[in-house]
Amino acid sequence: xxxxxxxxxxxxxxxxxxxxxxxxxxxxxxxxxxxxxxxxxxxxxxxxxxxxxxxxxxxxxxxxxxxxxxxxxxxxxxxxxxxxxxxxxxxxxxxxxxxxxxxxxxxxxxxxxxxxxxxxxxxxxxxxxxxxxxxxxxxxxxxxxxxxxxxxxxxxxxxxxxxxxxxxxxxxxxxxxxxxxxxxxxxxxxxxxxxxxxxxxxxxxxxxxxxxxxxxxxxxxxxxxxxxxxxxxxxxxxxxxxxxxxxxx
Amino acid sequence: xxxxxxxxxxxxxxxxxxxxxxxxxxxxxxxxxxxxxxxxxxxxxxxxxxxxxxxxxxxxxxxxxxxxxxxxxxxxxxxxxxxxxxxxxxxxxxxxxxxxxxxxxxxxxxxxxxxxxxxxxxxxxxxxxxxxxxxxxxxxxxxxxxxxxxxxxxxxxxxxxxxxxxxxxxxxxxxxxxxxxxxxxxxxxxxxxxxxxxxxxxxxxxxxxxxxxxxxxxxxxxxxxxxxxxxxxxxxxxxxxxxxxxxxxxxxxxxxxxxxxxxx
Numbered sequence: 001x002x003x004x005x006x007x008x009x010x011x012x013x014x015x016x017x018x019x020x021x022x023x024x025x026x027x028x029x030x031x032x033x034x035x036x037x038x039x040x041x042x043x044x045x046x047x048x049x050x051x052x053x054x055x056x057x058x059x060x061x062x063x064x065x066x067x068x069x070x071x072x073x074x075x076x077x078x079x080x081x082x083x084x085x086x087x088x089x090x091x092x093x094x095x096x097x098x099x100x101x102x103x104x105x106x107x108x109x110x111x112x113x114x115x116x117x118x119x120x121x122x123x124x125x126x127x128x129x130x131x132x133x134x135x136x137x138x139x140x141x142x143x144x145x146x147x148x149x150x151x152x153x154x155x156x157x158x159x160x161x162x163x164x165x166x167x168x169x170x171x172x173x174x175x176x177x178x179x180x181x182x183x184x185x186x187x188x189x190x191x192x193x194x195x196x197x198x199x200x201x202x203x204x205x206x207x208x209x210x211x212x213x214x215x216x217x218x219x220x221x222x223x224x225x226x227x228x229x230x231x232x233x234x235x236x237x238x239x240x241x242x243x244x245x246x247x248x249x
Numbered sequence: 250x251x252x253x254x255x256x257x258x259x260x261x262x263x264x265x266x267x268x269x270x271x272x273x274x275x276x277x278x279x280x281x282x283x284x285x286x287x288x289x290x291x292x293x294x295x296x297x298x299x300x301x302x303x304x305x306x307x308x309x310x311x312x313x314x315x316x317x318x319x320x321x322x323x324x325x326x327x328x329x330x331x332x333x334x335x336x337x338x339x340x341x342x343x344x345x346x347x348x349x350x351x352x353x354x355x356x357x358x359x360x361x362x363x364x365x366x367x368x369x370x371x372x373x374x375x376x377x378x379x380x381x382x383x384x385x386x387x388x389x390x391x392x393x394x395x396x397x398x399x400x401x402x403x404x405x406x407x408x409x410x411x412x413x414x415x416x417x418x419x420x421x422x423x424x425x426x427x428x429x430x431x432x433x434x435x436x437x438x439x440x441x442x443x444x445x446x447x448x449x450x451x452x453x454x455x456x457x458x459x460x461x462x463x464x465x466x467x468x469x470x471x472x473x474x475x476x477x478x479x480x481x482x483x484x485x486x487x488x489x490x491x492x493x494x495x496x497x498x499x500x501x502x503x504x505x506x507x508x509x510x511x512x513x
Contacts, residue, residue, distance in 0.1 A: 133380075140479075162463030178463075
């Protein structure tokens with residue numbers, strides 16, 4: 001008897017485990033894996049999209065594009081992937097679950113400074129001043145490779161104090177007043193509201209960051225995924241993107 | 250006397266135990282299987298990897314020295330019989346042990362950051378700021394490593410036969426002499442174990458470091474941060490560095506086998 005009860009406990013615990021996995025499958029929302037810079041605007045677009053599709057539930061998996069690309073290579077059950085980097089999307093071309101990518105929007109870099117700009121940062125040239133505390137993304141991630149290109153194009157040797165793994169971490173360091181300036185996307189400065197101020201860098205326009213989106217067949221809604229990619233290029237989504245500071249595709 | 254064999258244990262227990270063992274070992278075995286052994290020498294000789302390893306070993310060692318210098322006295326105070334509020338103090342020491350490290354990083358930032366409670370006056374007076382410096386890495390490592398040493402040493406002190414201290418005192422030894430010549434040698438194994446644990450914890454520190462110290466090669470990018478970054482661009486390098494950290498953990502386990510694992 002006691003042995004049977006013990007077996008019951010083990011089976012019960014295993015059942016719980018299987019249950020948590022099954023739950024995730026049963027509800028079957030539309031899963032969108034998207035670059036961290038889309039964290040604020042994408043749910044607003046998803047809401048409009050869902051309204052047109054019988055209130056289909058849309059869930060988001062926001063992270064650095066490189067992380068997401070690796071997850072998709074490992075079989076992430078997503079329906080759509082939106083990357084902040086064309087090269088990363090191209091590397092997924094041989095993954096059968098990934099459909100044809102379309103560029104849906106774009107972004108440019110901007111300098112973020114703490115409110116009131118206490119260090120008097122005026123542009124990219126200030127990133128060469130070692131006495132300032134400066135942060136940007138690491139060259140291994142999209143915002144960092146964009147930063148590297150902008151620095152190379154303008155001949156500035158950046159005296160960085162930290163190379164963060166994603167753009168939101170750069171923004172946090174500036175917002176906390178730990179850094180005098182950080183190189184982020186224009187959209188991040190807008191999303192941060194009053195926590196940071198933006199300083200325009202005309203030179204950054206030369207390095208346009210394009211966002212390709214691709215439908216995936218690994219999730220529960222391949223058809224709705226394809227429609228969402230289409231919806232992203234439509235006027236309604238483009239207007240929301242423009243309000244958040246994104247550029248046309 | 251050898252214990253009497255108990256017969257075959259019930260199979261549900263064996264099943265659960267087997268699953269638990271697999272849960273703990275399969276991910277680690279996976280690392281070993283995935284590790285790019287053919288590229289190992291080349292990847293570990295990369296300047297980024299060497300720089301991160303050097304920084305990690307250096308900061309973790311400095312942090313351990315600080316932990317020893319401050320932790321042993323704290324453990325000694327906590328172990329005094331009849332200390333008022335000992336329970337509360339012990340709980341406070343344990344908090345960093347169970348706190349999510351990233352929360353520790355945020356806490357350190359709000360106190361020691363350039364505009365933090367203590368950091369702001371320091372910055373105004375001296376122009377110094379901790380974040381983005383190797384010193385910040387050490388501060389984060391001490392924060393997470395200190396509890397390991399304090400709890401380990403305090404446990405040894407409490408198990409100590411206090412009479413030897415009393416004997417030393419009656420023979421005319423000063424309190425300081427008694428502490429360094431009688432008490433400390435008696436709890437040396439506990440101090441060593443605590444120091445090794447604190448060092449290992451400091452070496453693996455990630456959350457508080459990336460939040461408080463930033464992430465710059467050669468200055469604040471320790472091995473765990475390098476692993477996280479390498480995962481974005483060169484997963485092979487990330488796996489290999491993970492294996493290195495795992496090997497260090499195994500060495501720590503071997504060093505401590507007398508305390509944790511009685512017989513091999």
